[in-house]
Amino acid sequence: MVEDVRGVAVAAQQARRLRGGARVRGVVLWDALRTVLDRIAPEGPSDVVDVGGGTGGFAVPLAELGHRVTVVDESPDALAALERRAAESGVTVRALQGDVVDLPDLLGTGSADLVLSHSVLEYVDDPAAAMAAITQAVRPGGSVSVLVAGQVGAALHRAVAGHFQDARRVLDDPDGRWGDHDRTPRRFTRESLTALAEDADLRVAELHGVRIFADLVPGSLLDGETDSAEALLALERAAAVHPVLRELATQLHLVADRK
Numbered sequence: 001m002v003e004d005v006r007g008v009a010v011a012a013q014q015a016r017r018l019r020g021g022a023r024v025r026g027v028v029l030w031d032a033l034r035t036v037l038d039r040i041a042p043e044g045p046s047d048v049v050d051v052g053g054g055t056g057g058f059a060v061p062l063a064e065l066g067h068r069v070t071v072v073d074e075s076p077d078a079l080a081a082l083e084r085r086a087a088e089s090g091v092t093v094r095a096l097q098g099d100v101v102d103l104p105d106l107l108g109t110g111s112a113d114l115v116l117s118h119s120v121l122e123y124v125d126d127p128a129a130a131m132a133a134i135t136q137a138v139r140p141g142g143s144v145s146v147l148v149a150g151q152v153g154a155a156l157h158r159a160v161a162g163h164f165q166d167a168r169r170v171l172d173d174p175d176g177r178w179g180d181h182d183r184t185p186r187r188f189t190r191e192s193l194t195a196l197a198e199d200a201d202l203r204v205a206e207l208h209g210v211r212i213f214a215d216l217v218p219g220s221l222l223d224g225e226t227d228s229a230e231a232l233l234a235l236e237r238a239a240a241v242h243p244v245l246r247e248l249a250t251q252l253h254l255v256a257d258r259k
């Protein structure tokens, strides 16, 4: 029986698709989300806020698992797409337009069991203000799940693609950017991400590397090759918590708890 990244058994057709890269790329993150939700609300379901949740790539699957999910996003277009996606999946997701820094005003303080901020801190004006607002929205004992682009991983990827000067610039630039054409405004290291959480008075629980090898190996090595995909998946899970390898990841994932 093949399971999707959330651990839910899937039909044969979807299983064939999931044997490829999509499952490998998502597995570490969904392992971590399952673990934190089990830990903070073992009786479930949880109140989850997905800030910058976009079109619902995380929100809708979480609602399908039974959680009460609210998405706060500044983009009305993204929220409209989220509502369509939720309706197609037969679930309800509350959609609120707003900026991350307004989370406490929009939702009240201490209301959420878990706040997701996935691929958002790269784009906000002030990451420290955003993290402070995210923290206020979480109940004491609740958690945040923060996913950001990794600076070291970006240098590795530029170098592997033959862009050696870009790779050097990524390492030297305080924001981890390789130049004016770089569409990511900011990247993070383990140190800068951890400091951001600690400065918001969060207790860091876990830090994972997400997509360490999955983005480096050609997709052709995985498509239809069940054994290769399973072996790579096991490697990603091991490397995600390896003290050296995790820092090479495309994305860094932090779980931190409100005291």
Ligand SMILES: C[S@@+](CC[C@H](N)C(=O)[O-])C[C@H]1O[C@@H](n2cnc3c(N)ncnc32)[C@H](O)[C@@H]1O
Residues within 6 Å of the ligand: 051, 052, 053, 054, 055, 057, 058, 072, 073, 074, 075, 078, 098, 099, 100, 101, 117, 118, 119, 120, 123, 124, 125
């Ligand atoms: C790269 S997308 C990530 C979407 C989703 N979290 C995911 O991981 O698939 C970034 C999202 O953050 C939203 N966003 C960017 N800055 C924001 C802000 N200051 N407040 C609220 N949402 C913001 C964008 O509208 C967009 O939907």
